[in-house]
Amino acid sequence: MDLRYSDEDKAFRDEVRSFLKEKLPKEFSDKIRKGQELGRENQERWHAILNEQGWLAPNWPASFGGAEWNAVQRHIFEEEAAAANAPRIVPFGLSMLAPVLQKFGSKEQQDYWLPRILSGEDWWCQGYSEPGAGSDLASLKTTAVLNDAGTHYVVNGQKTWTTLGQHANMIFCLVRTNKDVKQQEGISFLLIDMDTPGVEVRPIILLDGTHEVNEVWFTDVEVPVENLVGEQDKGWTYAKYLLTHERTNIAGVGFSQAGLAAVKRVARAEMAGGKPLAQNPHFAARMAQVEIDLMAMATTNLRIISQAAAGSAPGVEASMLKVKGTIIRQEINDLARRAAGAYAMPFASEAVEGSNAGLPDPHDAGPVAAQYFNYRKLSIFGGSNEIQRGIIAKVKMGGGA
Incomplete structure (x- = not known):
């Protein structure tokens, strides 16, 4: 390329x-x-x-x-x-x-939902993970039973870690529509209006006090049969297709590049009473290694999105990109935290006002530690890195560990 x-x-x-x-x-x-x-x-x-x-x-x-x-x-x-x-x-x-x-999707679904996504009329969230079905998504328990008249499904169950669900008016969900077949063969893909009676959103407050994720509960929620995407019991196929796009997005090449550039600016700044951090051999070696890895990942990312643009769903490459992308982003977060030093701590701004001595504005350095801890989640969501490594081994090495 x-x-x-x-x-x-x-x-x-x-x-x-x-x-x-x-x-x-x-x-x-x-x-x-x-x-x-x-x-x-x-x-x-x-x-x-x-x-x-x-x-x-x-x-x-x-x-x-x-x-x-x-x-x-x-x-x-x-x-x-x-x-x-x-x-x-x-x-x-x-x-x-x-x-x-x-x-x-059907043409009717495409004609209705896609323009509403562009216009912002609908804010979507994802209903995949459950308390007992995260990385092992196929074991999900939320059920959808078709009523006798065949007009709607009745959904019962729970989803968790629903990012920004507090803002959403729509949720796309994986639900179990058949318990008598292999787990992956009994799952369907439903579009559910969050304002439907029986839908309850419960916040999950994180350790830093922010409200980013939620639990979503379904109690006898009626969903029109027209909101089934594709065929009943074929949702696992659609879920895997979606996850390849999610994993590619998680890699976040551009954001890693911007993050590395910020680390370099700090590391090359003159410190009061000392040399720039970039002259520290250990820190310089870590910066160099992550830059090499990021360049290689950028090439892989271009290849994968080229495949997607051609109409094919990226396969195991998406898992590779997700694993490597999250490792790189977490390494950059760690380097940023170390480079900012004391300024990464949540001091009151007046305590460090005017004393940064070559470091970034302390108002900017404050979130560094919070981002470091928050982004530990990258290696878990979208399919944990351990699961992705298993997929890579199975596809590329015939099941070898």
């Missing part, structure tokens, strides 16, 4: 930079840079800005209202957006559900 940008690619990069400079609200980039929550209202505003530009759905075909960018264009946009501290679009509707509807 030729990784050199063509003249057309460079022109596109300049267009992206101009757009971000003109249209990205400074208050948004400031919040992202400082590790602060953007909030629903601001997320929806950025969503609308990108949609007006026609750039909200870079991976969608033009026939569905997408930008239909090629792999290099998508890579450039992700890289430039991360460098500009642009918000990351909530992926559940745009990057996870939409590809499933485009490949497996």
Whole structure:
């Protein structure tokens, strides 16, 4: 693969930079840079800005209202957006559900749901994990029973770790529709309105006091049969297709590049009474290794999104990218925490005001430790890295460990 940008690619990069400079609200980039929550209202505003530009759905075909960018264009946009501290679009509707509807949904579902994803009328969340079914997703217990008239399903059960479910009005769910077959063969894919009677969202408050994830309970929830995606009992096929897109997104090449650039800025700064951290052999070696790994991952990412753009679901490569991507991002988080030193601690701002001596603004360094701990989750969600390594071994080595 030729990784050199063509003249057309460079022109596109300049267009992206101009757009971000003109249209990205400074208050948004400031919040992202400082590790602060953007909030629903601001997320929806950025969503609308990108949609007006026609750039909200870079991976969608033009026939569905997408930008239909090629792999290099998508890579450039992700890289430039991360460098500009642009918000990351909530992926559940745009990057996870939409590809499933485009490949497996009925025309009626495509015509109704896809425009609503673009317009922001629907905020989607994901109903996959359950208390006893996380990495072993096929063991899920939430049931959906078709009523005698065949008009709707009755759903009962529980989903957990539902990210941003407190904002969502729709949830796509894996449910068990057949208990008498192999686990993977009795699962269906349903679209459920969160305002339906019997749906209850319960917050899970994290150790840092934030409300990011939730439990979602279903008690005799009636879901129209028209909200079944594809065929009944074939949902495992659709779930695997969705997960390949999720795992590719989790890798976050652009965000890792931006994070590494920030670490370099700190490490190369002159310290009061000492040498720049970049001159420490151990720290410099770690930075060099993560940069090498990131360059290799960027190449793999381009290859995988090229496959997706051609209409195929990436296979084991998505698992490889998910594992390596999360390891790299966690390593960069650790380097950032070490580089910021005491400034990564949650001191009151006035305690360090004006005393950073070459370090980043202490107001910016504060979230570093919080991000380090929060991003430990990367190796778990989207299919834990241990499970992904098992998939890689099975496919590439015939079941070898």
